Amino acid sequence: MSDDRIIDFNDLKNKVKDSDVDKFEQYIYNLYFSVMDGSLTMAEFSRKIFDYMQENKISQEKFMNIQKKFMERYGMDSEEVERQLKNFGIDSSSAGFGNIDINNMTNEKIESIKNSAGFYEKYGHKIQPKSCITTFVKNDINDIEIVIDQEKVMLYSNKKISLMDAELNEFLLGYKNMFNKKIRVVLCENYSEYDY
Template sequence: MSDDRIIDFNELKNKVKDTDVDKFEQYIYNLYFSVMDGRMSMAEFSRKIFDYMNDNNISQEKFMNIQKKFMERYGMDPDEVEKQLKNFGIDPSTLNMGSIDPSNMSEEQLNNIKKTAGFYERYGMKIQPKSCISTSIKNDNNDIDIVIDQEKVILYSNKKINLMDAELNEFLLSYKNMFNNKIRVVLCESCTEYDY
């Protein structure tokens, strides 16, 4: 028998259709609005996502594929999101969503989930996700970390910042020219860092 006649049912089962993404999108929006108006906590939001997977008999692989298609629909690059998660120490390829069942978890894992859920329940309404870019300038005049949040540029240094630095001024002017408008520069000099 030739290989081209073999049907891979796992591949068919995990294939994502536009209707799958539409249904997931509507479900996510309903959950999101429930969180925003205070009717649902972040912990409940997470539980509802797993309920959605179970109720619709969606495998982990198909769920990941739905999420990727959902992100692509809104112009996000799933590879870039994965890269950013890895920068935070989270490797999506090693996440096992099936192990979220509390009966399969250690006491330490359950405590960590409770702490995380508690934090988001308490501060979730005040937290807003942001997408920023960062760079640094290290030369004879300055040692600066720079965080750029749209029209706000934050300069961090554990020393005094030399505003006469040609490299810094060239950078700020180039960034300002992108907007054809003013940018807000925030100086955080002589910063102190410590482990908490």
């Protein structure tokens, strides 16, 4: 007896048809336009995606496959997107949707997701996503975390920051020369931190 006669129902269940992608595409566009006209927040957008998965009984694996097919329609290489996310330190297999099986979620997990969405619904209008660069200067003079947000450079240290540090000055001058104009340097020294 041959193994090719064995049917893997998981493969069948997670197989994506063009009609699945069409339906998802229409749903996403409707949500997108609702966000654009202000009738839907980003938190509600995320919640609607979970609702879509639950209502259509879509497994996590199938949802990921639908997303990949959707991206391919518009000429995006899903593997390249994953590589770029990993370069930013984001592993799609362990972040966000990657580790959620919507069909086997406990009420506790669903409540946790709703709480997260509730936070963004309440404070989302005050929050602005930013892409920052982080580096460090650690030597005999300073132990500094440097956070760069375009023309603003923030220096964080739990000690007094010495601006006489040649390594720090070389870094700041090099960054300033990229813009060919002034940059704003913010000192956050002698800070305290605690777990809440």
